[in-house]
Amino acid sequence: MSGTLALSWRLLRGGGRRGLLGAGLTAVAVAVSTMLLLFAVSANAAFQGRADREAWRNPVAAGEGTAAAAVQAVRRDYVRDRYVTVVDVAVLKPGTAPPPGLDRLPEPGEVWFSPALAELARGLPAGELADRFPERIAGTVGDEALVHPGELVAVRGQAPDSPVMTAVAAADPRTGTAPKRVAGFTGSPTPDAQAYQALALIATVLMVVPLLVFGGAAARLTVARRDQRLAALRLVGATPGQVVAMTAAEAMITAAGGALAGAVLYGLLIPVLTRIEIAGGPWFASDLWPGVPYTSAVLAAVPLLVGLSAVVGLRRIVVSPLGVARRETPPAMRFVRVLALLAALAAVPALGAGAAAGVVAVVLGLVFLAINLAGPWVVGMIGRITARTARGPAGLLAGRRLTDDPRAAWRTVSGVAMTGFVAGFIGFLSPASGLLGDADAATLRLSVPAAQASRLTAEARERLSAADVAARVEVTGEGGRRILAVAVGKAAGDGGKAAREDDGTSGGPARAGGGAGPARADAAAVDRARTALDGLVPGRGATTAADEDLPGVLLLADIGTGTVVVLTVSFLVAVVSAGITAASSVLDRRQTYALLRLAGTPLKVLDRARRAETLIPLAVMGGGSIAVGVFCALPFSVSAVNAGGMAVLLVCVALGFAGVAGAGAASAPLLRSVTADPAPRPD
Structure with missing residues (x-):
């Protein structure tokens, strides 16, 4: 230990009860700053981790001249006001590496569930969720492929020539996207992930800058007493370099102890922080630990910042130690x-x-x-x-x-x-x-080809009747696009207009299930109708206006x-x-x-x-x-x-x-x- 550092340690220990109290206040301030700074840094790392784990669902399309390894289609299904990410995969090249979180790619007739989806499928009646996945459950989607622990994800194996893999893109991408030929499952962050990363960056600035200011101010606590002591040392012969070295050493010794305490406190708080729900779910504990490089950088940067802040205020002591000792008022800023x-x-x-x-x-x-x-x-x-x-x-x-x-x-x-x-x-x-209003949650809408509108309407009625769902079915739209509207519950009561198609045909009251519907459609009835309509149009699912507003509703809640x-x-x-x-x-x-x-x-x-x-x-x-x-x-x-x-x-x-x-x-x-x-x- 050098002479300057030894003297600094001696002065720190020999400062008396009030001197130790001042050093303790600095250590507490640094501990709080470090704890919250680690949280702010972890927030960005956590959103980056989510984006990386979700990127396999947005792989880069195989370019011209590149042999495709698989065909993939991704769409959102809904159950109980939550969305289910359904990924359909058809393997074109045997031995293709699966995305992280899957031991292998599912074969045709197999489906892999995330733990939360498997638990939900077991808890709900089969007609509300499980019947949408008649395939054999062959595996579990691991954490490495999930955005958050409670995410609902299903990965289904398909044959390359199956209707789902050859479907045409829907007019509304929220109801299904066209299958994409991919060279592998290395992808890029989705637009939603990028939006959350941008918001996290701005939130980090709003948190980090005050923390840095507070951490720098921690070096100036009990500054008057320290300045008097350093001015006395300067007057008895200490060189400017020795004064600067002693100040930096004393500040950094205290700050190092506070920074370590702050890191320990943050580690203890991680189980509580994981319960904060963002983007539809909580966090993995590993998300909120910034890792050894970031943690080491924070533990090194905080004492350096405190030491630098302490040294910045030494100009008067170095230039005019007598003025400091006489307590002269410094010049106005x-x-x-x-x-x-x-x-x-x-x-x-x-x-x-x-x-x-x-x-x-x-x-x-x-x-x-x-x-x-x-x-x-x-x-x-x-x-x-x-x-x-x-x-x-x-x-x-x-x-x-x-x-x-x-x-x-x-x-x-x-x-x-x-x-x-x-x-x-x-x-x-x-x-x-x-801001988004109260969207309709009882009318399911499904985009159907105009040429098949009559046949699909009749089939939809049959499916709803078999599922014992009271609903009114109508076809709306013009040109090559038709929307199959299925009003569940109250909207299915008598007095509704008959289904009317653009070719001039008109049927009687398009009811399924018989009898007047309940006062309002409950979530169970809507989910039974959704399950009954699943697969009616390959690659597309029936959604309500409330379903389509759900991402916006979640974003508003997350901003709050x-x-x-x-x-x-x-x-x-x-x-x-x-x-x-x-x-x-x-x-x-x-x-x-x-x-x-x-x-x-x-x-x-x-x-x-x-x-x-x-x-x-x-x-x-x-x-x-x-x-x-x-x-x-x-x-x-x-x-x-x-x-x-x-x-x-x-x-x-x-x-x-x-x-x-x-x-x-x-x-x-x-x-x-x-x-x-x-x-x-x-x-």
């Missing part, structure tokens, strides 16, 4: 900090809904950093205004303190300011849950879930940041508090001044950051403001103020402790 924020905001109007996710992430990150840069200048301005307009000693003390050290005051409220930006941005953009997750992370950062910085501020100024107490200042006045020092800039910076967040969201707004999103925004503001106020109040006992003995200390 310059307005150029605000110009940096204005420059970042000037790039926002150029964005829009069509902007690339990476560009949006970069611009939002720059705005975040610019807010952190301009924050201390604004706090200093607030301090000067507060001191000039103060009507009592508490306001005067608060204003003078804000003016004297705006950076320390900014560290206390920066968490809530960052949270305000996040709340303003996503609260303004959050779509209403009822993501909003809650991002705001939860932001709130946790804000409250922990406020609590830790408030406590460290008391430790930093214990000699000042003791001298004021010795001069006769009541403890109540000191506590009131301390609260005002937090709440005044909090009100200004919190409101300003919310306005900046809303401004950044304007280019992406495509509809009217969502009242629910605004309600979330208001709740965020209320919780933010309450959390910071509570965190500040928690340091009141520490203030009483440091002023219990007002005699000056030779610090």
Whole structure:
């Protein structure tokens, strides 16, 4: 151990009870930052993992001159308001490697179920699900081929000349796609997976930048005491290089311990985090662990960031150690900090809904950093205004303190300011849950060839009658495309129009199953009808309007879930940041508090001044950051403001103020402790 590192370790251990408390606060701040940073990094890795596991369903088509190894068709079926991914595969080249998660490719007449689909098929009556798969169950689709543990997937083996493998693409791709000749099962992410990855990237920026700011601020906790000690060492002969080395070593030793603790805490939270449902299901535990490379990078980067942040503030100690020792007020910050924020905001109007996710992430990150840069200048301005307009000693003390050290005051409220930006941005953009309306869930629609409309209508009635499903069958549409509409339940009652086709033929009331239907079609009846119609048109399934809206409904729900997750992370950062910085501020100024107490200042006045020092800039910076967040969201707004999103925004503001106020109040006992003995200390 080198002499500088040994001296740093000795000073850290010999700092006394309050010195160790300050180091402990830094370690806690780093632990929280590391834990949440690992979560943010894991979110992107998790969505990437999902995209990779789903890519085999979107393989690259065999090019001209390339021998196809298989033919594959993918479509979505539905059961109980959930979708089932059905993959039909016909092997053209024996020995073709199967996709990950399958031991082999199914042969004609075989089907492989995912565990969740197998369990659901056993739990429901056969006529509602299992009868759609008359093939022999020959295997289980492994986790490597599933997006999430609860995904419903069926992989069926087909002969190359089977109707499913030679079907023509449907007019609506949601009801079935044309079979594709593929050279293998190495594919690319689906459009849905890419959309979720883009959203995850933006959410990560909204979480990571405040975490980096908080982690950097952790290096400046109890900075006044450390600066006094380093200035004394500088005055007795320590070189600038030794001061920098000792500062970096002390900060990184503390941060390394906090980072390891944060990684352990995140590992313990993974079982809880896997229950967060996104894109229709929960997560595999392996998804939410970023892996050794990412974990190692975070554990190395966090201490380096803390060490760098600690060294950045050493200029005054190196250049003017006497001024630091005499507690001279540092020069005021310059307005150029605000110009940096204005420059970042000037790039926002150029964005829009069509902007690339990476560009949006970069611009939002720059705005975040610019807010952190301009924050201390604004706090200093607030301090000067507060001191000039103060009507009592508490306001005067608060204003003078804000003016004297705006950076320390900014560290206390920066968490809530960052949270305000996040709340303003996503609260303004959050779509209403009822944006897609209440779609029809009782009328199944199936695209049929016009030339076969009459025959398929009659066959559909026979199948529904055999399945004892009350339904009305009609054929609609023009040209070469017809839609077979099967109204189940209430829609099947008397009084409906007879089936009418474009060739002028008309039948009687197209009813199956006899008798009036129930008051409304229940899910079981719709699923029985869906099963009865399965295979009527090869490669296509019957769907309701609610089925076709399901991906959009899930996306809206996922955006809501993501909003809650991002705001939860932001709130946790804000409250922990406020609590830790408030406590460290008391430790930093214990000699000042003791001298004021010795001069006769009541403890109540000191506590009131301390609260005002937090709440005044909090009100200004919190409101300003919310306005900046809303401004950044304007280019992406495509509809009217969502009242629910605004309600979330208001709740965020209320919780933010309450959390910071509570965190500040928690340091009141520490203030009483440091002023219990007002005699000056030779610090």
